[in-house]
Amino acid sequence: MSFKEDFKQLLKPYYIFNVILSISYIICRKTPGICNYLFSVEECEFDGRESEILFFLIIVIMVRSRKTGSVTMINYLSSSFIYTKVANLILWFYADFIMGIVYTIIFILMGLLLPEPAYSGPDKVIYFHGHNSLEEELSRDKRVVWVIAFYTVWNPACANFAPIFAKLSSDYCLDTLKFGKIDVGRYPEAGAKYRINDSSMSKQLPTIVVFKEGKEIDRRPLIDSKGKVIKFLFSGENIKAAFDLNGVYENCKNSTKVNAKHLKSD
Structure with a gap:
């Protein structure tokens, strides 16, 4: 901002x-x-x-x-x-x-x-209702790279990150690069499935996971060999750098063009 x-x-x-x-x-x-x-x-x-x-x-x-x-x-x-x-x-x-x-x-x-004003800017975020709906979407089209935010509505860090994630989704969304969110406070089974602690003392909120071909390839924050959460500052620039979002965007954009050419030739 x-x-x-x-x-x-x-x-x-x-x-x-x-x-x-x-x-x-x-x-x-x-x-x-x-x-x-x-x-x-x-x-x-x-x-x-x-x-x-x-x-x-x-x-x-x-x-x-x-x-x-x-x-x-x-x-x-x-x-x-x-x-x-x-x-x-x-x-x-x-x-x-x-x-x-x-x-x-x-x-x-x-x-x-006077509740805190919710983010009202543009976004292209898809909200998932439980881990089953997320898994179905991940397996439906494996050409799509998914950037998924696991969050809770009561966590201050998640609230602070919401407008940042929304802007990233608006700037980078493609047919083959999509952004989604799932509330692990409301759907704790999703947190358990993807190993995210949703307790009030959790240091894993929010967690961003990137899926490619239906499988997890990266996440932040990371967890070290001793099970300790490695601190990560959830700013827009840090997200772009950590996941090479610009590179992912270009690759997805190029793959979309290649697929479009194949369709035309067919």
Whole structure:
């Protein structure tokens, strides 16, 4: 996403209200007048406990953002909102029980009324309903190279990767190069079939698997000989490089042309 596209996203109500909720305590605690009224203090400064909570929050956001592969401003915000809001919740309850209750109600209402905007750009992704439908498609036409994303709807890294995968599908899709997705949270048998851990602590979400002639030829993230998941950053450029997507696209494009010539000669 470009900075201009990121800025457009930020103007959506979901991001505006979540940013407000994420910084509400800091603003109220540091603004003279509001601070004096709400907290009944003379100086608008953080005490030791508040500073500890905020410092811990910064560390958590940095670590979790790296683990989820956040690569844009929107990704960082989306992956950090839950932690900033929980920290604010703790701080509001620490300051005053009633204000904590009010913040909780607003927190819940915003979650119900303003869900995170789903990607609405162009894509050419086929969604599979279980591993049987995927296997049927893989065996139906073995000339097709399939790029399949195994994901869950609740995983932040999967949510961050969704627009990247959608754009790749739009840019590279051919009759002989197709893109698909399967929700291993909804269809756990697919995760078991392709050896993908779908637990809440899994480091295999998302997983991208490339199939050629109906058989798996590559995947990311890889798993080493000790069964440890090798970390992979799911950016568009990394996907292109890891799977040589440009080379695969050219090969599939050329094979399509050759098949078309054969059909004409016949």
